[in-house]
Amino acid sequence: MKKLLCSTALITAMALPVAAQDYTPDPKATPGGMITITYKDDVATLDPAIGYDWQNWSMIKSLFDGLMDYVPGTTDLRPGLAESYTVSEDGTVFTFTLRKGVVFHNGREMTAEDVKYSLDRVTLPATQSPGAGFFASIVGFDKISNGEAETLSGVEVIDPLTVQITLSRPDATFLHVMGLNFASVVPQEVVEEMGDDFGKNPVGTGAFKLTDWTIGQRVVFEKNADYWREGVPYLDGVTFEVGQEPIVALLRLQQGEVDVPGDGIPPAKFVEVMNNPTQAAQVVEGGQLHTGYITLNVGMAPFDQLAVREAVNMAINKDRITQIINGRAVPATQPLPPSMPGYTEGFDGFAYDVEGAIAKLSEAGLEDGFTTQLYVMNTDPNPRIAQAIQQDLAAIGVTLEIRSLAQANVIEAGGAGEAPMIWSGGMAWIADFPDPSNFYGPILGCAGAGEGGWNWSKYCNEEIDAMAIEADSFINPAAPERLAMWSQVYQDVMAEAPWVPVFNEQRYTMKSARMGGDDALYVDPVSIPINYDYVYVTE
Amino acid sequence: MAGYLFRRIFQAVLILLGVSFITFVLLYVLPADPVRQIAGRAATAQTVENIRQQLGLDQPFLVQYGRYLGGLIQGDMGRSYLQKTEVASLIASRLPATLLLMAGGIACELLIGLTFGVIAAIYRGRLLDQGLMVTSFVAVSAPQFVVGLLLLYVFAVQLGWFPIGGYGTFEHLVLPSVTLGIMGSGWYSRMMRSSMIEVLRQDYIRTARAKGLTRARVLTRHALPNAILPIIAMIGIDIGIFMGGLVVVESVFGWPGIGQLAWQAIQRVDIPIIMGVTMVSATAIVLGNLLADVITPFIDPRIKMR
Numbered sequence: 001m002k003k004l005l006c007s008t009a010l011i012t013a014m015a016l017p018v019a020a021q022d023y024t025p026d027p028k029a030t031p032g033g034m035i036t037i038t039y040k041d042d043v044a045t046l047d048p049a050i051g052y053d054w055q056n057w058s059m060i061k062s063l064f065d066g067l068m069d070y071v072p073g074t075t076d077l078r079p080g081l082a083e084s085y086t087v088s089e090d091g092t093v094f095t096f097t098l099r100k101g102v103v104f105h106n107g108r109e110m111t112a113e114d115v116k117y118s119l120d121r122v123t124l125p126a127t128q129s130p131g132a133g134f135f136a137s138i139v140g141f142d143k144i145s146n147g148e149a150e151t152l153s154g155v156e157v158i159d160p161l162t163v164q165i166t167l168s169r170p171d172a173t174f175l176h177v178m179g180l181n182f183a184s185v186v187p188q189e190v191v192e193e194m195g196d197d198f199g200k201n202p203v204g205t206g207a208f209k210l211t212d213w214t215i216g217q218r219v220v221f222e223k224n225a226d227y228w229r230e231g232v233p234y235l236d237g238v239t240f241e242v243g244q245e246p247i248v249a250l251l252r253l254q255q256g257e258v259d260v261p262g263d264g265i266p267p268a269k270f271v272e273v274m275n276n277p278t279q280a281a282q283v284v285e286g287g288q289l290h291t292g293y294i295t296l297n298v299g300m301a302p303f304d305q306l307a308v309r310e311a312v313n314m315a316i317n318k319d320r321i322t323q324i325i326n327g328r329a330v331p332a333t334q335p336l337p338p339s340m341p342g343y344t345e346g347f348d349g350f351a352y353d354v355e356g357a358i359a360k361l362s363e364a365g366l367e368d369g370f371t372t373q374l375y376v377m378n379t380d381p382n383p384r385i386a387q388a389i390q391q392d393l394a395a396i397g398v399t400l401e402i403r404s405l406a407q408a409n410v411i412e413a414g415g416a417g418e419a420p421m422i423w424s425g426g427m428a429w430i431a432d433f434p435d436p437s438n439f440y441g442p443i444l445g446c447a448g449a450g451e452g453g454w455n456w457s458k459y460c461n462e463e464i465d466a467m468a469i470e471a472d473s474f475i476n477p478a479a480p481e482r483l484a485m486w487s488q489v490y491q492d493v494m495a496e497a498p499w500v501p502v503f504n505e506q507r508y509t510m511k512s513a514r515m516g517g518d519d520a521l522y523v524d525p526v527s528i529p530i531n532y533d534y535v536y537v538t539e
Numbered sequence: 540m541a542g543y544l545f546r547r548i549f550q551a552v553l554i555l556l557g558v559s560f561i562t563f564v565l566l567y568v569l570p571a572d573p574v575r576q577i578a579g580r581a582a583t584a585q586t587v588e589n590i591r592q593q594l595g596l597d598q599p600f601l602v603q604y605g606r607y608l609g610g611l612i613q614g615d616m617g618r619s620y621l622q623k624t625e626v627a628s629l630i631a632s633r634l635p636a637t638l639l640l641m642a643g644g645i646a647c648e649l650l651i652g653l654t655f656g657v658i659a660a661i662y663r664g665r666l667l668d669q670g671l672m673v674t675s676f677v678a679v680s681a682p683q684f685v686v687g688l689l690l691l692y693v694f695a696v697q698l699g700w701f702p703i704g705g706y707g708t709f710e711h712l713v714l715p716s717v718t719l720g721i722m723g724s725g726w727y728s729r730m731m732r733s734s735m736i737e738v739l740r741q742d743y744i745r746t747a748r749a750k751g752l753t754r755a756r757v758l759t760r761h762a763l764p765n766a767i768l769p770i771i772a773m774i775g776i777d778i779g780i781f782m783g784g785l786v787v788v789e790s791v792f793g794w795p796g797i798g799q800l801a802w803q804a805i806q807r808v809d810i811p812i813i814m815g816v817t818m819v820s821a822t823a824i825v826l827g828n829l830l831a832d833v834i835t836p837f838i839d840p841r842i843k844m845r
Contacts, residue, residue, distance in 0.1 A: 040790075041803050044621050052579045125589035130579030132586050145585050196623040215632045216795025217706060243793035244704060247688065251696050252703045408571030408808045415575065432581065442581055452572070452587060454580045 023072045023534070025231055026517055033537035034237045035259040035515065037529070038244040038252070043219050045199030046210065048184035049122040049129040054430070055262065057181060058527035059240065062221065062233075064184035064204030067096050067115065067163075068175050072527075072534045073520030075289075075339070075434030077175055081110065081185055081205065091170035091475030098161045102228045104187045105209040112163040117188045119165075120144070120151045131182030134432070137171040172477040176433035179526075207233040207533040216243055221532070234536035250510070254279070259512040259537075260522075262529050267381050270326045273510070286523025287339045288507045289431035291332055291439070294374075294389065294500040295414070295422045295456040302370055303420060309497035311360035312421075313350035315396045321388050322503050325381050329503035335439050335490050337504040339525070341478065342436030342486035349494055349501065357396045369397025375419040377426035378404040385502075386423055414456035422456050423502075434525060435477055436486035440468050444493055459498035464489055514539045547832070551825045558821040559611065559814070563604050566810050573808045577620050594620065607814065616818070617811040619804075626815035630797055634819070636706060637796030640719065640788070641781055643712050645774060647720025648727055653770070655724065656731020657763070663736060671728065679725030683784055687718040687791035704793040715792040719784050723777060727770065735766040775831025779824035 045051050048064045069080030079085065082096040102110045122129045123144045135141055139154025154166040167174060177183060190203040202210055205228065208221035219240040223233055240262070244252070249261035250269055265273050265283070273279045296303040296312060303309055318331035333349030336342055361367060376386040383404050390400040400421075405413070407427055413419040431438045442448040446465050448455030471485040493499075509522040509529050517535040524531040574591045575582075582590075591597045595606060610617055616626035655675060659668040694714060695703040701710050738744065739762055747757045785798030797816050804812035 041806075042622075042800075044807075045623060047623070050621075050623065125586070126593070128577060128590050128593060130577065130582055130586070133581055133583040136583070145583075145589070196618060199623050214795075215629060216636070216799060241705070241793070243789070243795055243799055245791055245793070248691065248704045248791070248793065251692070255696065255703065257703065406571070406806065408576060408806075409569075411575060412571045415572075429580075447583075450584060452575060452584070 022078055026534075026536070028516065029234050029534075029536045030538070031234045031536070032236055033234075033539075034239060035235060035512075035535075035537060036239045036241060036257070037260045037262045038241045038249040038258050039262040040243070040245055040249075042216060042242050043213075043240065046202040046219075047199030048181045048186065048202075048204070049118075049127050049131065050199055051181060052130045054528050058524075058529065058532065059219070059221075060181045060184065060202075061206070061527050062208045062238075062532045063202050063206040063210060064181065064186070065102075065206055066178055066180065066183040066185060067098075068179035068183075070179060070526045072531045073518055073524050075525050077179060080179070081115075082178075087475060091473075092167045094165045094167070094174065095158070096163050096165070098163065099228060100161060102205050103226055104190075104205055105203045105224060106187065106190060108187060108189075110185060110187075110205055111160045112157040113160070114185050114187060115163045116151070116155045116157050117191075118185045119155050119183065121186065121191065122182050123152060124150070129182060131180060134177045134180060134182060137167045137169055137174060137177075139166045139168050141168075170473045170475050172472050172474045172479075172482060173433065173435045173437050176435050176477065180433060208238065211237075218242065229533075233533045235532065238532050253510060253512060256512065259515055260529055261510060264529070265508055265510050267325065270328065270508075274326075279510075282510055282513060284509045284511065284519045284522040286507050286509075286520070287337065287525075288505060288523070288528075289337050289340055289434060289525055290505045291335055291337050291424075291429060292329070292502045292505060293332070293335070293424050293429075294502060295419075295424065296498055296500070297417060297420050297456065297458055298498055299417055299458045300420050302364065302366060302372075305364045306496060307360045307364040308366065310350065311357040311364070311396060312393065312398075313497050313500050314353045314357035314360065315392050315398075316389060316500050316502065317352050317392050318502055319352070320392075321385055324384055324388055325503075325505075328508065329505045332501035332504050334494055335444065335499060335501055336436055336486075337431075340431065340434060340436055340439070342483045342490070344487045344491060347491060347494075350497070354395055361396060361398075367397075369399065371399040371401065372420045373401045373403050374421040374423060375403045375405060375410045375413050376423040377407050377410050379407075379426055382423060382425040385425055389423065411454075415452040415454070417451070417456075417458050419456065424456075436483065436490075437468065437472050440486075440489060444498070457498035459493075459496070461492075461496065464492050467492075544833070547829055551829060554825055555818065555821055559608065559818060560604065562814060562817045563607065564600075566813060567600055567603070569808070571808045573620055573810050576808045611818070616815040619812050620809050621807055622809070626811045629800060629812065630815055630819055633795055633797045633800050636794060637785060637789075637798065639712065640715055640785065640794055640796055641778065643716030644719030644723065644781055644784075644788075645777060647716045648723030648777075649720075649770075649774075651720060651724035652727025653731050653767070655728035657735055657758075657766075659728065659732040660735030660739065660766075661758070663732075668732075672732070675725035675728040677725075678721045681721065683718055683722060683787045684791060686721055687715070687788055690714050690718055691791065704791070706793070706795050711792075715788050715794050718791070719781065719788050722784060723780065727773070730770055730773065731766065734769055735762060738762045738766040741765075772831045772835045775827040775829075775834075778827035782820045782824065 039055055043056055046060055046063060048060045051060045065080045067080055067082040069078050071078050081098055081102060083099045085094055085096045087094055098112060104110055121127055123132050123135050125145060138152050140149060140152040143149035144152055156164045158164050187203055191198050194201050200213060207224055207227045209224050211222040212220040221238040223236050246261060246263040246266040249258055252258040253261055296309045298304055322329050322331055334344060334347055374386055376382050386402045393400045414422050429443055442454045444455060446460035449458045449460040467485060468489050471482050474482040507523045511522055514537045515535060516538045521531045521535050574587055574596055577590055578587045618625050655671045659671045662668045695701045701714050705711050744761055747761045785796060786802050789796045789798040790802060801816040
């Protein structure tokens with residue numbers, strides 16, 4: 001007790017502008033009903049430490065909870081399993097007070113020990129979690145990842161309802177990290193009993209629990225009647241039917257057999273759907289934290305010359321590319337999407353200017369043009385976009401050879417630094433969490449520029465890297481000075497033009513007529529396609 | 540007979556060994572790193588290396604292959620890289636659906652193909668014959684993806700006779716079976732036609748007619764059973780041809796078979812699953828051929844096993 005008092009005294013409670021406005025439940029919402037969601041691919045896993053595709057991300061969110069969570073339909077943080085938290089003055093010690101009486105789906109009460117176990121588990125190399133790196137700022141991370149330790153020394157259980165996490169440096173994104181699926185709290189006894197099969201037999205504290213998983217056919221969630229948040233979920237359950245082609249899913253939706261096609265409206269059917277007033281009314285449009293871009297490999301001639309990179313930036317007709325995808329996007333000027341904090345309003349980037357591009361090329365001594373290769377993922381609409389880029393570059397005398405490959409092969413070529421240019425479509429960056437830092441480190445920073453990294457431009461500017469680190473050392477993620485620094489980071493990056501930011505894709509979710517709830521829930525930036533916990537049906 | 544069987548089984552094992560080696564080599568040289576797929580885009584270099592080590596993918600090729608083969612001999616096909624589930628259980632849970640679809644496909648192609656073939660042979664050289672042969676030519680050439688969607692649109696969406704994709708009841712089985720069977724039916728109708736024409740030319744057919752049997756009776760009792768013989772041996776080979784079509788048909792109809800599993804695994808570079816499905820399919824093809832060779836002498840005594 002003395003120890004506790006002592007440590008509490010050291011902590012200064014700080015009010016952070018987090019969860020300013022929590023979600024107001026829809027007064028019209030009625031409980032009951034099952035909905036059907038379809039997907040083409042099988043669900044890979046429901047283990048929150050492993051699952052990292054946009055299909056299982058929202059499913060895992062509904063089965064599990066972490067200490068932090070987001071206000072439905074927004075990018076605003078709110079406390080999850082943590083009832084409250086305090087941050088030390090230097091921003092390195094977070095003390096979370098857990099909610100009382102939260103139980104796992106197996107009926108056992110969740111405690112601080114589970115939080116510690118879950119964080120240890122996700123960072124242990126044996127777990128093979130793709131999200132381990134997000135926890136790098138916790139004290140003891142290095143030791144656990146190189147096998148010297150079995151647990152994170154920076155995560156301490158103070159009492160059954162209090163857990164204290166110490167960081168090796170202030171990390172403005174830490175609370176977002178605690179809201180990632182990777183930080184979900186899992187029950188140790190179930191994980192140990194199931195071993196590698198935990199992903200097929202998930203047990204969490206979330207709004208839904210798994211009741212049936214027939215491989216290749218369906219995954220069924222049932223409402224968790226003991227859910228700790230009052231009043232939700234509204235639905236009795238959700239059935240995910242897998243193995244359904246998007247075009248078949250759309251036909252079934254039109255027949256009233258499906259509520260939401262998880263893979264979206266097939267590109268070839270988009271115009272037809274939107275031109276039909278009844279169907280268009282069932283489509284919800286929203287922004288998403290996405291940018292589609294072309295990388296220019298600064299390690300390969302002639303893209304090692306700034307003037308050439310600028311010329312390519314000026315030569316691309318972004319409006320036309322946007323038309324190719326039926327206007328399902330807005331042209332981009334910078335790496336960050338408009339809805340991301342830190343986005344620079346009024347920054348024009350490179351305007352479409354063929355004459356200027358030709359002038360830039362002759363400045364670089366390439367008035368006769370050159371030949372290069374563009375790598376692109378081989379699924380529609382990406383090859384068509386590649387052809388548009390090819391035509392744009394032909395107009396300034398550059399001959400582009402298109403290498404249309406499977407996703408894994410493009411990623412491999414990009415990581416190995418073998419690709420002069422890559423169109424990011426189909427692999428494009430969608431933020432893990434709504435913070436400007438998430439668009440830098442792995443895809444534009446020096447950390448991602450190494451062999452195998454996702455920084456396909458292989459662009460590495462140590463000065464900008466230093467500024468990024470400084471920006472992330474703020475305690476308050478929303479501090480205006482911090483966002484100003486991030487805005488500067490991306491403007492500095494664009495001055496060196498390692499990317500051509502092309503567009504920010506919009507999201508279109510189609511739903512059956514009986515689905516109710518705010519439109520925001522159907523384009524939830526965190527739960528794609530929809531937020532299962534808060535939607536309801538009207539019949 | 541026993542010696543023949545033993546020799547054939549020994550050959551089959553050699554073939555499967557060869558298939559496993561070639562597939563493993565192809566996946567090894569593939570310019571796509573499975574570790575990157577597992578590690579995801581946010582992984583640090585350390586995470587990537589850890590995963591590579593744990594999966595043994597840092598080992599030389601022969602060690603990796605030796606380990607895989609060692610597991611395979613003990614019936615262990617490993618665990619999926621991304622799903623972490625045992626490959627054997629993934630395949631086992633999907634195999635019944637694939638076998639059912641195959642049976643449906645074979646039934647359809649025989650039904651359509653043999654009927655067309657017999658009719659064409661009877662009306663040989665006339666308009667009906669030419670019409671049927673053009674139809675079968677179209678059936679052989681039509682892409683299954685298109686045929687599947689077309690059938691789905693007409694019979695499920697417009698007419699509502701069948702469910703729009705899925706698995707479970709007899710109604711679910713019809714459209715995918717027909718899609719799968721249509722292509723094979725083209726082959727069978729041509730085979731059946733020429734086999735039938737061949738048989739109809741035989742002396743015993745003329746004898747049967749001469750002794751006063753009706754045309755219909757000659758056809759059903761004398762011509763058909765003999766004409767069908769060479770066709771039956773083809774069914775074993777069909778299993779191999781179907782494997783390719785299954786990937787497409789299962790995707791279009793949401794049929795939870797191993798074709799769909801393979802297709803998803805290829806996209807995710809999930810090597811243990813790709814290997815597992817390849818080995819199971821190869822085994823099915825080898826067994827199918829073996830079966831065809833073994834049963835042929837029983838149905839046609841002119842062919843002897845040596």
